[in-house]
Amino acid sequence: MSHTSNRRHFLRTIGAGAAVSTLAFKAPFVFAKKMITLRVMGTHVTLQEELRQRAMRELGINIEFIPMGSAAVLQKAAADPDSFDLYEQWSDSINILWQAGAIQPIETERLVYWDEVNDLTKTGKINPTAKLGAGDAPNKILYVQNDDSLGSTPSKQISFMPYVHNVDSFGYNTRFIEQGTPYDSESWAWLLDDANKGKVGLINAPTIGIFDAALAVQAKGLMTFKDIGNMTITELDKLFEILLSKKRQGHFSGFWTSVPQSVDFMKTGRVNIQSMFSPGVSACRGQGIPVVFASPKEGYRAWHGVMCLSSSVTEEVKEAAYKYMNWWLSGYPGAFIARQGYYISNPERSQPLMSKPEWDFWYEGKEATIDLKGTDDRVSVLAGNFRDGGSYQKRFSNVAVWNTVMQNYDYSLDKWYELLNA
Template identity: 30%
Template structure:
């Protein structure tokens, strides 16, 4: 089995679907096609397991996984300019890229009948706009996803969940004790969710008009001047330190931050929300070149990603949901995993059944008025 990494991991960068094509033509080595018992995957490093032995035992296939950064420009370069579909059987990229690479013919339509476990995937998950083309064509299979919110110190919060986003953005008890993620991609829409709950006219937090973005930035500037925010964090490590050292008591952050701090003995939790979440997804896509035996191997691999062993690993290690969490729970019980591990998997079942069904919002890395939104974010930062 192989698991290679060609660049540093970043679950998501500040994404633009129209990112410039990279100048260097062949950044990723092309695997040989000689071994017909191997499935070859190019994917975001976040989804990779450290040990693929269970995959190989269950499927009878070898795994050759090449990890890449979360970067749509890289995806386009490899798939379009470098014709990576000639060599790779599956791409696992940030959801949304199918709007560009599916409609252009570089990804093929998914055949649900080719997967035994497709029917076990919740409709609210597989129908995500981050897996389907603009015309509703199913190009992607969900691999991992999450509903991001905020982490907090349990002893500092007396209110009961589910919380409002007002806990982060308009909370007099937490003045100077809140950290925000330093990106418009999540922080502006999360603030917009709160404004919607207050009756403000915002149609889609992930695709705001210039006027809506200005209203949201004006609100954030007002709260910034009131002293609400202690810091903007830029990296996973920085968010861990801010919350772990109690420099802040609330941090808009990724769930693995809370998993790590809990392992370190910190009494922190990841919040459930009333208004909605920052929902993201990484999907698997099939290159148009994959046919016959290559295609059969690809679907066999995708079925394994939809099954229990992979889902259990992601839930326990990262707190990420997978497409078939009930299978993960059944696997954990059959293998006699700990109550803590079972609890992590059950939380992911809750996500699929409750959090993912809320209407707002799937992350949109390329909203219609992205330049205006970016400008409003910079105005907030400079205020």
């Protein structure tokens, strides 16, 4: 480019800039709208790029995802509410965040789809005959009470916006472990079977892994708990004595911190059986690894997704935060995460955005009539398969315990790290 044409190009650019700045004075809202950045902190489970891109496109706001491992994200959010605007994780983080003053109440009147949210969150039961499950069922920590505590008495302020949820158990590779019968022979005890020694993984999240271990120890008949959702110091001592002894014998081959790592554990043959989340099971199947998501006869460990508002959020960003929360219940996100095996709190709104075979498989527990793809666009369900554990209603009727921060959480934390480092 010659000097003259260079200069012409420069002037043209300046002219364009001037035009833009004039426009800016005439319509500052165009720019103000673009400038808002919503920082969403959470885990890889829901912080997926496709959702971020779609939300930005539909809402006209800039969204920044800050994904971390379960324990790290909770620690960061509790210690520093300035570091996020919205927090996405599981209900076991609520008590910690609330007591730390890291989150503020959400007004149900600003949630467009609040009336559509089903009974699971509001009462703790998907239907009247379902088991409530031990520990922090979501309704127990949902409503802000008059004295600013959290409880199950309905009010117009809530500690979290309910969205994704699921029941978890363990996944096992049928190349090495014979396939069992759901709700009959499949048992948490399998995690402690000597036959699986050296090939067992647990999730490294103290508020989750501890229940997988406790359910296994109880199912194996090694000890019982008065209330598995709120273990005593004596019970914790005994539980960890059993686990430490197992670990020293080489029973556990690893503790995973993220879904991709759990997939890697299965892929490399490091484990044949381990704590798992639904996206991990889908990813393994998508890669040709025959993993079954167990339906333990003792019941599942359930979790409920929470979307929380930082206590430090500015008024301007708060508006964007409510937009994003409402977007999550508007249909598309619920249909998207159904493809990784997750449920949404108002499924009827997502149903029209799912094909009939998808809805029948993921929600109704019916046979897949065609191959179904996961969120990564790989086939994760082959035609002819049934969803492990059956329908939404069936699975959530069999909850043994909810992910919970127990009263003796600090003590259990010390014990957990002792186990990891043994």
